[in-house]
Every structure is written in C-alpha cells, then in structure tokens.
Amino acid sequence: MSATFAGAVSAATGTLRIDAHLVDYLLVAFYFLIVLGIGLIARRSVSSSLDFLLSGRSLPAWVTGLAFVSANLGATELLGQAANGAQFGEQAFHYYWIGAIPAMVFLALVMMPFYYGSKVRSVPEFLGRRFDAKTQRLQGLLFAIASILLAGVNLYAMAIVVNALLGWPTWLAIVVAGVIVLAYTFLGGLSAAIYNEVLQFFVIVVTMVPITLVGLHRVGGWDGLVDKLTANGDGNMLQAFPGQDLTGIGSSIGSTFGVVLGLGFVTSFGYWTTNFTEVQRAFSARNASAAQRTPLIAAIPKVLIALVIIIPGMVAAVLIPGIESLKRGLPSDATYNDAVPLLLRELLPSGFLGVALAGLLAAFMAGMAANVSSFNTVFTYDLWQDWLRPGRDDAHYLKVGRLVTVVGTALAIGTAFIAAGFTNIMDYIQTLFSFFNVPLFAVFAFGLFWKKLTGNGGFWGLLSGTVSAVFVFVLNQVGVLSLSGQGSSFLGGGVATVVAVLVGWLISRGGTPRPEADLRGLVWSLTPAEVRAVPREAGWYRNPTVLSVVVLTLAVAGYVLFAVV
Numbered sequence: 001m002s003a004t005f006a007g008a009v010s011a012a013t014g015t016l017r018i019d020a021h022l023v024d025y026l027l028v029a030f031y032f033l034i035v036l037g038i039g040l041i042a043r044r045s046v047s048s049s050l051d052f053l054l055s056g057r058s059l060p061a062w063v064t065g066l067a068f069v070s071a072n073l074g075a076t077e078l079l080g081q082a083a084n085g086a087q088f089g090e091q092a093f094h095y096y097w098i099g100a101i102p103a104m105v106f107l108a109l110v111m112m113p114f115y116y117g118s119k120v121r122s123v124p125e126f127l128g129r130r131f132d133a134k135t136q137r138l139q140g141l142l143f144a145i146a147s148i149l150l151a152g153v154n155l156y157a158m159a160i161v162v163n164a165l166l167g168w169p170t171w172l173a174i175v176v177a178g179v180i181v182l183a184y185t186f187l188g189g190l191s192a193a194i195y196n197e198v199l200q201f202f203v204i205v206v207t208m209v210p211i212t213l214v215g216l217h218r219v220g221g222w223d224g225l226v227d228k229l230t231a232n233g234d235g236n237m238l239q240a241f242p243g244q245d246l247t248g249i250g251s252s253i254g255s256t257f258g259v260v261l262g263l264g265f266v267t268s269f270g271y272w273t274t275n276f277t278e279v280q281r282a283f284s285a286r287n288a289s290a291a292q293r294t295p296l297i298a299a300i301p302k303v304l305i306a307l308v309i310i311i312p313g314m315v316a317a318v319l320i321p322g323i324e325s326l327k328r329g330l331p332s333d334a335t336y337n338d339a340v341p342l343l344l345r346e347l348l349p350s351g352f353l354g355v356a357l358a359g360l361l362a363a364f365m366a367g368m369a370a371n372v373s374s375f376n377t378v379f380t381y382d383l384w385q386d387w388l389r390p391g392r393d394d395a396h397y398l399k400v401g402r403l404v405t406v407v408g409t410a411l412a413i414g415t416a417f418i419a420a421g422f423t424n425i426m427d428y429i430q431t432l433f434s435f436f437n438v439p440l441f442a443v444f445a446f447g448l449f450w451k452k453l454t455g456n457g458g459f460w461g462l463l464s465g466t467v468s469a470v471f472v473f474v475l476n477q478v479g480v481l482s483l484s485g486q487g488s489s490f491l492g493g494g495v496a497t498v499v500a501v502l503v504g505w506l507i508s509r510g511g512t513p514r515p516e517a518d519l520r521g522l523v524w525s526l527t528p529a530e531v532r533a534v535p536r537e538a539g540w541y542r543n544p545t546v547l548s549v550v551v552l553t554l555a556v557a558g559y560v561l562f563a564v565v
Helices: 003-012 022-043 049-057 061-072 075-097 101-117 123-130 133-166 170-218 221-231 252-274 276-283 288-305 307-319 321-327 336-347 353-388 394-421 425-436 438-449 455-477 487-509 544-564
Strands: none
Touching: 022 170, 061 170, 061 276, 061 288, 061 353, 075 133, 075 252, 075 288, 075 307, 075 321, 075 336, 075 544, 101 123, 101 252, 101 276, 101 288, 101 544, 123 133, 123 276, 123 353, 123 438, 133 170, 133 276, 133 353, 133 394, 133 425, 133 438, 133 455, 170 221, 170 288, 170 307, 170 336, 170 353, 170 394, 221 307, 252 276, 252 425, 252 438, 252 487, 276 288, 276 353, 288 307, 288 544, 307 321, 307 336, 321 336, 353 394, 425 438, 425 455, 425 487, 438 455, 438 487, 455 487
C-alpha cells in the first residue's frame, strides 16, 4: 500500500469522517435508481452495434455537447483540479482557459468536418484510412490501455471520497461504483452513458456551486481569500503567470512558454482533438452540423466550470488545517486530492451530504463510463472487427461490445490503485496524456496537413513519440531530470511531438505516399473547400464562428477579471 493511499485511509478513520444520516443514504440510493433506469430505457433503442457503440448517430447537439464536457468532468476535475487549485491557485485556471478552449475550437472548426465527414466510427479507424492498418491497430491498443488506466483513476478518486466520508472499505467502494457503471453501460450502451452524463453534469454543478459560495463566505469573500493567502505567504497562488509552481520550471520566461506551448498547445491539443473518449460524443451527433457544434457547446460550461472547481481548492488551502499544513511542508494526514472531501466535512450541513455525495459519485461514474464506453467501441471495431475477427454478422459485434464492457470494467477496477502513487491526481493524468494523446495528435495533424506522410511514417512516428514521452518520465523519476509539478509531462509532450514529427518525416522521405485520390477527405490540401464545408442550420446561435468567438472571449475575460481583482 502506497504512503498516499495509507494516508487517505488513515484520514478516513479520523478527521475526514462525516456521520451520514438515513436521508443521505436514501438520496444516494435514489440517484442510483435513476441512473439504472436511464440504462433500462436506453436499452429499448439498441438493436445494432452502431446503436450500442455510437447511439446510432442520432443525438441532438445540446445533448452531445453537455455529454462532451461531462465526460471530462470526472476525477480529473473534482479531485484533480480542486487539488491543483489548493496547490497552485490561479495557475490552475490554465487547464481550462489555455489548456482546453483553443483546442476545443480547433477540433470544431478544423478536425470535426474530417472526422464526421469520413463516417469513421473511431479515431483509430481514421488513422487506418489515412495511413494503414498497422497504424490503426497500434493506436487502438494504445487507446485501450489509456482508457482502462483513466477509468481506474475515476474509481480510485471515488474510493477516496466514499472511504473517507462514509467509512466504506476501499475495495467495496470501488466495486460498487464499477458495478453500477457496468450495469447502465451494459444495458444501454453509449446512449445510456451520454444521457447519464447530461444528468450528471447538472448534479455536479448543483454540488459544487454551494461549496464554492459557502466556502467564499466562510473566508470573507474573494477579498478575504486574497488576504489570507497573502498572509500565509501564498501570494504566488494569486498570479496566473508565469506559473512556475505548476510547471516546475525556474525561469519565468521558460515557465510561460511551458504553459502556453506545453499545456496550451502540445498537451491540450493532443487530448481534446484526438482523445476518442471525448470525440466519441460528437461522433454520436445526428448530423455534421450538430457534430461540429458539440465541442463549442461544451466549451461554454467548460470556461465557467473552472470557477467552481479551482476556487474551492484555493479556499481549502486557507480553511482546511490539513491542506494548510501540507502547503507549509508540515506533517499532515491530508493530501491535495482530499481538498473536496475535506470541504464537504467542513462546509455542508447534514442532510445536504446526500446531494453532495450524489454529485461526487456522478462525477466519478461519468468519467469512468466515458472511458469504458469508448474502450468498448475501439476494441470492438478497431481490434476485433477490423483485425481479429472480421466478416461476422452485426449481432456478433453487438455481443462482443457488451462482453468487452464487462472486461473493461473489471480491468479498470484492477488499475484503480495505480493512481494511489500520486499525491496530486492531475500529475498522473497529465503523465498519461503525454504518453498516449500527444504523440497521436502530432502524427494526426502532420498527416492531415502533409500529404506525403506515409503509412510507415505514421506508424513509427506514433510509436517513437510514445516511447520518447515514457523515456522523459523515467528520466525524471530516477533523478536525471528534476522537474516538479507537471513540468515533466509538459516536457515529455514537447519531446514526443518533435520526435514523432521528425521520425515520420525521415521515414516518409524514403517511402511512397498513398495516391492522392485515396486521400481525398483525409488530407486538408486534397479536400476541396466545398467538401470540408459543413451545412449550416438556421439561427445565429448555431453558427460555429459565432460560438467560437463567444468561448474564446469568455476565456480571455477570465484572465482579465482575475488580473484586475
């Protein structure tokens, strides 16, 4: 058992425990019944593998948009980003306003027309069409591994909260949540996952808004929070730039570049534009226009949700003794990952605990369900149907999709404890992104804009980029590098990008690119503008350009606001 996990368990037996009443358990049970009911209802519309794995491409944009943001609103948000807020303060806003919004706009305006227009069922399948089968299979394997590891993160995060607040054994908390997610995903497939994600989005907001408002009230409002952080010597938490605590880079100029390029370009574009866990929600939209608007609709709450995730973490840094001791380097039973459960204990009256627990469980299940549902799609289509067992009837692949859902959930339970080795879950998450998402984006974007990138170039670029990111991580772990925070992830992502592009270019120089006729609709320069164009629907609020301007303006306004106050 790791020291981090042992600390969480120790805290669970003491300072974190909340006495839940019957009404709290009834509220949680009622929420579980609603979740399972959605799965049963969605099951009626599942008659094919496309229905089960991609919702029959029939969902409206507002549903896929909320599901898009909710799929990301799991452990990486509530525990990981609140932990970042407690540890880094305003520097953590970068994960939203630089590290998400520009990439989501790029996905909508540039990449989604290619994704949806090609009618592929997954990101690896797009790579198969652009490059070759071995590149598709390599990415399918890499994504399957990443999905299971990330699903395990959500289970581990949930176990921290339930163990700490209710005293459930960790193994029981993990298994119960895993079984519930398995039940509704197994029954209703992606539709059940998506409609539950929409529900979970609102439950999460209802949970976090009161925590934010009550927390600010307890510390004397925003001015009181600023005064207390300054008095504690944590004034750097009130400065978004240069973000040296976040990056671990000593130079202010180097740290700014690390934020803007490492997080804002390399890592974020790698995640938001090619991570099938997110993109799958847009794939399920009913038409190309709805698919393109999906990430833009998601970007609006993404900008605003930062306020009710990061600010509570900052409140915890001055209101919770265990977190305050941690920041001062003093002995503490708490970790930054405990910021949200500690705030629940400190701020919420009995009776509201059930609502709060439902919100937290919603977040963890949303994140896990998103990873499991994307895992079963990639495994069924890209590995099983296109590689291992081609040519079977659709009923066979529907059965495989359901079976893989069970297997994926079991594997996620098994990987849940890997995250225990990190005091800040976001350190672990960013490490995984640098391994699996960044090299993929580098190869994907290179192939999208350079028609001469060959199948071998794509394959070896992807493989070498992944290996190089892992190598940077190992160097940092053994002490050859000494980057704290998430600096090693940003550096690893940058190295992976350069290596992937360079290797792809060198190998492609000695190879023969695919005929241009085969790349129409897959390469920007070979796809006419009228083919790339997405049909517009009536209404200014459906215009992707207008939506893009709105979300980018909101992101800039966030930085301006906190620079002024």
